[in-house]
Amino acid sequence: MNYIKSLHKEGFKKFVSLDVQFNERMNILVGENEAGKSTILDALKTVLNQQYRNTDKSVLRDLFNTQMVAVFKEKPSVKTLPRIYIEVELALDPQQKDASYFYGEVYGQRKQQFEKYGIRFECKYDEELGTGMEQSIQEGKIPYEYYALTWTTFSNRPYQIIKRPLHFLAIDTTSSAAAPSFNYFNRTVFASRYDGATKAKAKNDFRDKLIDAFDDLGLPELNEKQKFGVDSKKVVLEAVLSIYEDSIALENRGSGMESFIKTQIALDRANGLDVILMEEPENHLSFSTLRKMLQQISEKQENSQIIVATHNNMIASRLNLNNVLWITEDRVKSLVCVSPDVAEFFIRADDNAFLQLLLSKKIFLVEGATEFLLLPMFYQQITGHTIEKDDISVISCYGISYRRYLEIAQSTGKRIAVITDNDKDMERIIGANSFNQAHSLQHIFMGATVDEWTWEVCVYKENKAALDGMIDVQAGAAYKFHDKDYGAVLGKMLNNKVDIAYQILTSGKTFVVPQYIKDAIEWLRE
Structure with missing residues (x-):
């Protein structure tokens, strides 16, 4: 089974430095508001999905750790400029295609000695590109536009999302993410469900049939030399896909059922997802629907690695206290040492205050x-x-x-x-x-x-x-x-x-x- 083993990050959002060791199957991230649960998920998406790759560099204002920025402001120099460094260590099947592409002992500045599978992300000031910016830096100005974002595998090769080493899906139920999350979800399920030949044929047939369907409309020509036609570059199959249930598109369901159905689809073994990230799955769910979702996750968690960020006591208890990763100010503490008897008790006792105690x-x-x-x-x-x-x-x-x-x-x-x-x-x-x-x-x-x-x-x-x-x-x-x-x-x-x-x-x-x-x-x- 392919999964995420660990995360190391420096200078990213809330944390100056943080290490997280993940369980092979279930992981439940809990902590106070602003503790950094979403930041951990965001770091994983930044590395595996190359999030922010094509975003305007102004986004770095929100990504840099504020303490690192304060250090730079106090003593401005090229050496004190804030930077971001993230490593994701993976467990991969050595026999799978391209596995060796991610395997090596080169880990950038951390100089780890043991060979592992993984991907490294770095965001740092490009001194060659920024030649002539020294005076501005000395004045305490961060030259965001002169930063370089690089993704590299542990074998010191460039990482591109087309070579993603595992099937990875993030389910975000927050209202601000609703619109783009549908497209991302549909594309990801499509990509992981079908093999390359099936996808290529579907995309090619879609393009040809779309052109034929437009021609069949019989739209009059503009003149002897000009007529309307379909620019196939503008119509990509993945961009128009929706998942339907009972003839209703997923995005037209209520918010609660959307979250429930997305989880149901993601957990289906046939969809071949290695890692599923879930941010606050309790959003918009009634008590009974949440219980159904948790039952579903409990029964099918063997299919994938699941990483859940939550504020919900029932989720933390029902999915087993031993899987809880408690985020504090500067570290992540596992509750794997809680006895199985106590963990089992809290799974069955709905009316408990476990999360209140922890926080x-x-x-x-x-x-x-x-x-x-x-x-x-x-x-x-x-x-x-x-x-x-x-x-x-x-x-x-x-x-x-x-x-x-x-x-x-x-x-x-x-x-x-x-x-x-x-x-x-x-x-x-x-x-x-x-x-x-x-x-x-x-x-x-x-x-x-x-x-x-x-x-x-x-x-x-x-x-x-x-x-x-x-x-x-x-x-x-x-x-x-x-x-x-x-x-x-x-x-x-x-x-x-x-x-x-x-x-x-x-x-x-x-x-x-x-x-x-x-x-x-x-x-x-x-």
Whole structure:
């Protein structure tokens, strides 16, 4: 199977330098907005599709890394001019036609020693072409028009898209890309589906029949020497192709169905695509259609290498956490070390907050809605700050074992405070203390004794007078919890957790915060 093994880039858009190692089959790029997911896809398209080859050089303003531009502006010289360098390493079948064209040990300035398959893109100032521009450069002006863009294989031969080493398709569902993406998609499927002889015959027959069809119109001649005819150079088969389903052109479908059908076609083994890039496939899709698409991708991912950039939690979870590539400020981290058991759990648990955990800086992990409602209030009461201001997220497990989240956290180096109940179990208290001693970035907080066995008990103990006066109970009514009498007010709190939490939240009163919650807040802020 042919696929993309790795990407190295320097000076391209967001990143001064970045290396990405891709999985052979499925790759899910996740990160904050502007983290660089699209930049990675764009780098691959720049190399393999020779994107920007015929574009005006003014586009370089948007491609150069801003830090490199700032370095040049501070100390302008030919040596400090910004440049772009991208290498894409490939895994190719040595027996396929032209494979040797991409194989070698010449890797430009990086001077790699092992022979590999790949393509290198360079965008740098052409000093010979720019003779006489030295003074302008010294004044801090970047001579965009004097830059040269070159594509070279690892065997140090010029790369042209006609010799593309693998069948490669990018599916972009963003609205700005809608119009050109149809032509690109149709052309790519046509090129990968049929062999050279079939395509050549179709194009030749199309041209001949178009000319014959025009002649059959019987349009009167202009004069004895002049008449209208078809300029076959202006009518190229690939430019007028559309893919139809049930007599409706793909571009005339709704945006959601367009994305779904494009994915369906791309994944069809018969179309012979080696690599499929998908940017935000969740756009315009309903929940049910997205689930169908993910099922389709899961079943057919063995046919191609798939690289998906997404903000969608369901996509990241359903396509397996082990395939996630998490993009941070300066690197890409794989979650391949997450245990298969945890990864499988999150595939099946739709209602999870995996992506929120991954994209948060610091996290409170709580058991349910009560803690989720009240913890931000307690946090602001103690610190004088909102959790939003301090870039802290509160994630409720809602019945999912917090230990599954903790394993992901340990793989990513996240600082997490778990707030949970000890459920009158001394072993849980001892286990939490042992965990905290062994882990510096994740701590578990709960009541220190079995008498402080749950959130409501601890809050009531510290605020008995205030809560007795605030919570209405019926005289003589039994408010037992699990057949045990804890008193009317506490019993009502235990049986109506969310309603009472909301009543506390909207009361406008200040409450004493239990010690273990204080400890969690202070520890997370360290």
